[in-house]
Amino acid sequence: MVIVVLELVGLAVFSASGALAAVRARLDLFGVVVLGLTTALGGGIIRDVLLGITPPTTLRAWPYLAVPIATALGVFAFHPQVARLRKAVLLLDAVGLGLFTVSGTATALAAGVPAYTACLIGMTSGIGGGAMRDLLLREIPLVLRREIYAVAALAGAVVVVAGARLGLPSVLVTAVGATLVVVIRLVALWRRWNAPVAPGLT
């Protein structure tokens, strides 16, 4: 139950980030909803297609659609207020990243893939929706450019895989993995950590 609530929170947060970007790109009402949906569902759909889970889980249960749609409509109507909540949005986005990464990694492990494959697929679940959002808006995906984002996801995925190997209880492992993602991401934002760019570029 807690897991489902957290997943829906993650979907709402990612939908809000997509919808806000769409409002700024001056897309119309429908474009805002589609972009919110794509950002929220993209990572999970890529994960399921790679694992051969068809149709993708998130397309088969109506709350997974209703929550992102309602969120996107809310952002459309109240976008100046949402934009003012910038810090809250960044916090929630970090929470969404953590939740999607650990649930993606756990899903991949349950499908019987090797450990490093589960890490890659879990990381993709976390960052895929945002990458699709940026591609559709014709941006170089932010996850490739900014503060420690995908690395935070990777760290969480590694925790989940290691915990499963050691036979630790999955609730504990999930909580620790997701928390680690959130903490790394927030510290990176706070300290303005960035990965280095290549040497010798001016």
Add this chain to the structure above:
Amino acid sequence: MVIVVLELVGLAVFSASGALAAVRARLDLFGVVVLGLTTALGGGIIRDVLLGITPPTTLRAWPYLAVPIATALGVFAFHPQVARLRKAVLLLDAVGLGLFTVSGTATALAAGVPAYTACLIGMTSGIGGGAMRDLLLREIPLVLRREIYAVAALAGAVVVVAGARLGLPSVLVTAVGATLVVVIRLVALWRRWNAPVAPGLT
């Protein structure tokens, strides 16, 4: 038989729209053919991958490849004449949207997915090819930006799902659904209907 002819018409029309956009972007002969193929087949391939139908249907029957290729070659050779047929192209594009949406929705229902999933997948079948065309040409997809396009597809998908629920004959449902898409789309073009953009943007 009528269905197959209509499907091939849809493929030809979508291929023409992709090829024309590619000619304008100054792609070479091969780029024009690839973009025509991608626009024609893209929506159906996404649909089949989401439904787990592999390899995708359109890759398994040669007329589904030959018709878009021949169309793209024709556009390459005669693009000034095709461009002058702007109104005819818009009409045919609306017909293609209607046909692909209803056939995508019917395919999804036949694969046993829930009603709202079938609507989403049907809509994606209709608009997916055009979205891929725009992404490859580095545009924000037109379907996210312009006159009532995806909404028209959604309306057609809902008709197909509702008709199937009520047990109506599928030929009738298909015809009504596709016609509804075409009518909404053409009226939107004629009246310059647009969905609203978010309030408060200047």
Add this chain to the structure above:
Amino acid sequence: MVIVVLELVGLAVFSASGALAAVRARLDLFGVVVLGLTTALGGGIIRDVLLGITPPTTLRAWPYLAVPIATALGVFAFHPQVARLRKAVLLLDAVGLGLFTVSGTATALAAGVPAYTACLIGMTSGIGGGAMRDLLLREIPLVLRREIYAVAALAGAVVVVAGARLGLPSVLVTAVGATLVVVIRLVALWRRWNAPVAPGLT
């Protein structure tokens, strides 16, 4: 054994091309690695998803991940030297194109698809990674625009399919197909062959 070594060479080369493009786009260390991985694995992942092979082969064996990651890290550290090897990179890129095209075509044939489908999927395996690299960096994919690239891949795919039809030994067919791709591509580069653009454009 020779095949595996050649495949790993192909992965390294494609990863280098993606990483070099990412360094130039000023992506950070992590972005460079992700783009190298995506360019190396993209074509094979698209092939496997279309054929219903999940999870994709390249995600299930660690050398397929380790080689592109190590290559991307090397490019990150030594990019001025790599950039100076421009001719060697173009040669290796042609080799990668040839290897991925023939292995993709053979994989598709083994999955039991028709001949023309195998050609299309083989060609997509060869050019898919580079197309994803360009999309992520917000470029119109080079394979749609430049010297005889996808046509070279198509020629190699046709050789593999024809050889399989004639019952020729697969080692021979593979070698001839890959060599043909490399030769066409290199001659096109050397002679600056380009496919024509549409007539009447100024």
